[in-house]
Amino acid sequence: MEQNKKQEVHTHKIGIYLWIWGLLFVFSFFSYMVDYLDFQGLLRWTLIVTFMLTKAGLIMAIFMHLYWERWAIVNVLLWPMTLIGVFITIMVSESHYTFFTRLFYFVVGS
Amino acid sequence: MSDEYKDNKIEAKSADSSSGGYAPPVEHIPAKEAPEQELYHAKSFWTKWVFSQDAKVIGVQYALTATAIGLVGLVLSWGMRLQLGFPETFSFLGPATYYQSVTMHGMIMVIYLLTALFLGGFGNYLIPLMVGARDMVFPYVNMVSYWVFLAAVLVLIASFFVPGGPTGAGWTLYPPQAILPGTPGSEYGIVLMLVSLSMFVIGFTMGGLNYVITVLQARTRGMTMMRMPLTVWGIFTATILALLAFPALFVACIMMTLDSILGTSFFMPDIFTMGEKLKTGGGSPILFQHLFWFFGHPEVYIVALPAFGIVSDLISVHARKNIFGYRMMVWAIVIIGALSFVVWAHHMYVSGMNPYFGFFFATTTLIIAVPTAIKVYNWVLTLWRGNIHLTIPMLFALGFIVTFVNGGITGLFLGNVIIDIPLSDTYFVVAHFHMVMGIAPLMVVFGAIYHWYPLITGRHLNQTLGKIHFWVTFLGAYAIYFPMHYLGFIGVPRRYFEMYDSPYMTSAIGLNQFITIAALIVGFTQILFLYNIFSSVFKGEKSERNPWKANSLEWHTSDYPPTHGNFGKELPVVYRWPYDFSVPGSDKEYIPQDVPPSQVSTAKAEIT
């Protein structure tokens, strides 16, 4: 009986998948162009991350059906990522610290 | 929601209304959301007892394996203590053997004994029974989980027999020292250790997914999250922590294995050793420490949270009183779990990391003390106005409170970054973590075994032996570790093979010998306990059904002890939380979770 219910919840027109597929292509192409056109610095950084997160969001929301799931599960899946966020923040700061002590105290480039 | 019951003197309802608008009417039985679980029915001896897919059997397998390897850890600790107390007398232990013992002792105790015992052992046995499921959701995966765990243990044991012996890098396995000559077992031992850990993680993940999904998706009708016994909450949260923390260990293991066998430089900076510069270079040893403790700190709560949960149930049942502040207890467990991911670098205050981290991590670390303190208060407030049976599980629970508070409080010293500076890497730390991890959760393990042994075997453990076991273990262990803090104050560093020639040690030789003797006595008492466990299977006093008069579902199965499938034809329906002891106005002293309100004579109790 669960099966029947699912049909309404999970089946979508094939079009939406093709759409997303196309979008993923486009965004991959954009991020490829970032490299091809050799953008540098903050611009490169922002563009790459934006495209990356957009693609990730599309895959999760549509292909993995997260958009249609109930909040109870969506929240459980996404909140742990804040822990990753903390870890990233700390490690960014840590690696800069390491880098600058090395520059300061050591003969660099050997 | 609980406002509804505000003016009602009994707030029994409170326990399950917190999480929102859903509170089924009193006699309402919700519809089944899913068909019955399909069970695997074993046909032969092998599939029934050895390659078993029954969570209860798997739980016992896990527990026995963990105990066996735990005894190895115990014996290693004797070797260490003999050397520390009587360095001249027991010179058969060289420094290499000593460091190998320390390492294997630490690793075995934390990972292969406590983690496996609490989650694999108690988790497997109790979760399905307590939430009213027939079995874990994926019995087959669950079985594989045990066998992978066993393989991991065997690899660990194998490392004792390879050339160079097991690794002697300390259980923290810090590179570069772990894989450089100058450390015992830096060639084969360390690789086997890393492989074994990786296997443990893989095996554990299979089991852990089962525990989590069983709690989330396989509860019986009426069993809301807020009606689960705290034991389940503790194990459930700990499992989630494990699923999120073990990845960091796994990654660290892979990277170090590559460093060790392929010569990569993930953790290898520019190093000059043995008269030459190594080819490796540019890596960061601190990175390993971050990865390790991103796993390591949650890990210590992985062994603490199940203990918190179980001890709550022991106290409640044996004091015949509902656990005080159930909701706060649940939230405390969840908050501790979440916070435990943002305190990891308190193990690295003196590691040479970016010094400004000290502010952040000291603050988060001390904040954890608040939810923990709430738990402690609620345990003792449960005793208040209870009707305390001083059974053996209760004694162990009391012992747990004393040792845990003692150890937790020394944690506050260490968490406060500036105080950690002189105390880090001294015996103060060793005393802290043995008190809070070596002794406190073990007290709960013992208490839990005395509590659930009748459920598993249908017989009681011998009470006299049990009393001796408790008193010697509790007083003895306290005598080992309380004075040990003061060694740390004097300045005695941990992981010192011996330092009798040092001015810091002169006053403390006697103390060290005392500690060794106490440790040996406590250690040998465990043999009594093991004897008790094995002989009581056959000779123990037969236990009647539900000997402790507990409410939770595991005592109310159709067969006693429970058999495959746990419950009879129909799964039980749950109407209340598991702590309805001494409900006022009721003629029953306790009301099991599956007793419908209509069968309880008073109007008031029906609220649950």
Place this chain on the structure above:
Amino acid sequence: MSQFDISKLPQGGKGFMHDWGSDQRAFKGVPWGKAMMWIFLVSDTFIFSCFLISLMTARASTTVPWPYASEVFALTVFGVEVPLLLIAIMTFVLITSSGTMAIAVKFGYEKRRKLCALFLLFTALGGLAFVGMQAFEWSKLIFHEGIRPWSNPFGAAQFGSFFFMITGFHGTHVSIGVIFLFIFARKTFRGDFDTGRKGFFTSMKSNYEAIEIMGLYWHFVDLVWVFIFAFFYLW
């Protein structure tokens, strides 16, 4: 006893409170296997995150220059150096296979056995192509560029270490996925999910939910590639 009907439950934030406060299931209407796959993927996310965080740390703390990925991974086509060409193709292949997987899942739920099996097969072939190209890339790096896990001619040694480790780990995920895709394609085609034939190992029945679970895994592999692409190749 009333029938359980998921469509009558509250939605959004209210639904969150309701589901967590309810009995039996916290994730309403989510089968066990799917819930398990989701939680596993969260755990796996932590693994990949740790890998990528380590990469970031190593890269940001080394004083030796980091090789410039878009040159290292350039491919010469008709005498022109095109940066990251192979990687771009690999990316497109993987995304495509993710698309076919999504469609296979759709057909699975509609119980269109043959179409479902067909698209699973497409997906598997896409995965296979991806692994093949990866193997080609590895051999090119090892044999032509002289990149080794422990050293490389372009700069920081960690470049090669992380490259082989992370793409290797991802490639393993893809390979495992491919194997299962083939198995599932066969099972679907044979009609196991319609007849409730018992599994070889578990001796349990399974149904089309298995396809959705497989799909989650496969999309996740694609998802991880999105991050690797950004962090390793483009950064």
Place this chain on the structure above:
Amino acid sequence: MFVAIIFALVIVGSIIFHFWSPWWWTPVASNWGNIDDNIILSFWVTGTVFVVVCLFMAYCVWRYRYRPDRKAEYKPEDKKLEFRLTLITALGVAALLAPGLVTWNQYISVPKDAMKIEVLAYQWGWNFRLPGNDGALGTTSVSLISDENPYGLNPEDPNSKDDILVMDADLHLKINQTVKIELRSLDVLHNFYIPQFRAKMDMIPGIISYYWFIPEKKGDFEILCAEYCGLGHYVMRGRVLVDDEKDYSNWLARQITYEKMLAQKSVEKKLLIAENKN
């Protein structure tokens, strides 16, 4: 009865042990006496909580021990009480943390006038390097280490010429001279720890860590390596001698600089070559 008494005795025994046992920390010999103050504060706050909680528990065990005719109270929660306890605990935590963080801030902020000293650790021993008259230490690299250049000093760096190399496990310090210790390791993790100074920090290969202190008492202190570094970890000790002005300059005068050592070595080398020629 008996159980409650034993538990109470354990607590009382702990207090007695704490106050009357001979084991206590070594007298502080640096400016970090305020770390001791922090510890004492923690002792009082947490010690009180420990004693109160445990004695309360023992009291409950005695007062509410099993009686067949008694019925336990039924009390799921008491929001007010729980809130108060949370608040008190939070205040207690804040009281411990605030002074701790202030002291930590001092610990990581090195005074401007501090004299820099490099402590060099290797498996399993200690060496030291003092700046010469320029007050600065030269940069280093482990790739440069050789017989002529045991510290791996950068010969191009003008700061390194007059650096004083103390190739000995004894370090002398001038009393009341602020020092910033720069910690360097050649091979694995070590930790430079002197209990009387209260300060410690790991040394990590490939990075320089630091701390600072003012030695305020004359004396002879043992250095302990406080981070596990392999088989010789426990024998990796050294000495710090805190001297007065005069003894210190005497000692300093006996040390050689990098330049001098280079000169000496090249003389030796020439001699060696000359010998070989003969």
